[in-house]
Amino acid sequence: MNATPTASHRRTALSVNVNKVALLRNSRHLGIPSVVRAATLCLQAGADGITIHPRPDERHIRRHDVFDLGHLMAEWPDREFNIEGNPFHNLLDVADELVRQGLPLHQLTFVPDAVNQFTSDHGWCFPDDAERLGPVIARAHALGARVSLFMDPLPEQMAAARAVGADRVELYTEPYAAAWADAAARAAHLQRYRAAAEAAQAAGLAVNAGHDLNRDNLTDFLRAVPGVAEVSIGHALIADALELGYAETVRAYLRCIAAAD
Numbered sequence: 001m002n003a004t005p006t007a008s009h010r011r012t013a014l015s016v017n018v019n020k021v022a023l024l025r026n027s028r029h030l031g032i033p034s035v036v037r038a039a040t041l042c043l044q045a046g047a048d049g050i051t052i053h054p055r056p057d058e059r060h061i062r063r064h065d066v067f068d069l070g071h072l073m074a075e076w077p078d079r080e081f082n083i084e085g086n087p088f089h090n091l092l093d094v095a096d097e098l099v100r101q102g103l104p105l106h107q108l109t110f111v112p113d114a115v116n117q118f119t120s121d122h123g124w125c126f127p128d129d130a131e132r133l134g135p136v137i138a139r140a141h142a143l144g145a146r147v148s149l150f151m152d153p154l155p156e157q158m159a160a161a162r163a164v165g166a167d168r169v170e171l172y173t174e175p176y177a178a179a180w181a182d183a184a185a186r187a188a189h190l191q192r193y194r195a196a197a198e199a200a201q202a203a204g205l206a207v208n209a210g211h212d213l214n215r216d217n218l219t220d221f222l223r224a225v226p227g228v229a230e231v232s233i234g235h236a237l238i239a240d241a242l243e244l245g246y247a248e249t250v251r252a253y254l255r256c257i258a259a260a261d
């Protein structure tokens with residue numbers, strides 16, 4: 001499996017998580033906003049990939065979204081489709097079906113979330129999870145997918161993640177994001193993430209990062225933690241997209257009203 005970013009693609013890749021577009025869409029019945037349209041606009045703007053985290057309760061991404069986005073990603077062969085979730089719930093069945101239909105699947109990010117968990121809040125734990133992760137990582141590799149394990153920033157856990165067969169780890173960044181406003185706490189967290197990333201890289205893993213990254217905290221993180229292959233960002237990015245788009249959108253509606261005169 002390709003754990004390392006290619007020479008032509010050394011900058012940190014941005015994968016846009018479109019979960020929150022689906023959450024808004026699911027509050028009505030007309031398919032507005034379109035998840036595929038949102039993903040298309042992100043790809044057109046230069047996003048390196050699309051991330052989704054279909055949860056068993058389908059609170060946001062629904063099963064059909066996985067396939068709709070799979071068809072979209074097939075039209076963008078140089079971009080990455082990353083699907084996150086718990087491999088002991090619904091994730092691998094949907095991955096099987098995607099591949100069976102000949103649709104792209106580049107990366108599976110395994111996250112140890114409980115069913116109905118509010119949001120992801122911790123990583124895998126070694127040695128406890130090693131035995132059960134081995135077979136599901138092998139199954140993902142058989143599908144041709146790279147495997148990334150969602151991990152807390154604990155340097156001593158990284159070699160075990162590699163030993164069980166992972167290609168990458170995704171460092172869980174919410175604790176850093178929560179501490180970011182406090183300069184001393186931020187520095188302490190960044191030191192921890194840097195040490196975890198270095199341990200992962202020394203073990204042969206590439207490093208992804210995600211959860212609550214945003215326009216305030218992202219640059220500091222990437223400066224302090226060299227060599228991050230990919231960040232997946234959803235919640236803040238979609239919120240920013242709303243805010244950055246209000247003015248143009250209100251003007252568009254005023255034009256609709258004016259057109260009636």
Ligand SMILES: CC(=O)[C@@H](O)[C@H](O)COP(=O)(O)O
Pocket residue numbers: 017019020052053055084111118119120150210211234
């Ligand atoms: C692993 C991770 O951090 C993301 O997949 C995140 O959990 C997605 O956000 P939701 O909580 O909106 O599903």
Ligand SMILES: NCC(=O)COP(=O)(O)O
Pocket residue numbers: 017051084170209210211212213232233234235236237
């Ligand atoms: N893997 C993290 C992700 O996909 C997005 O997390 P967030 O930006 O929505 O917190």
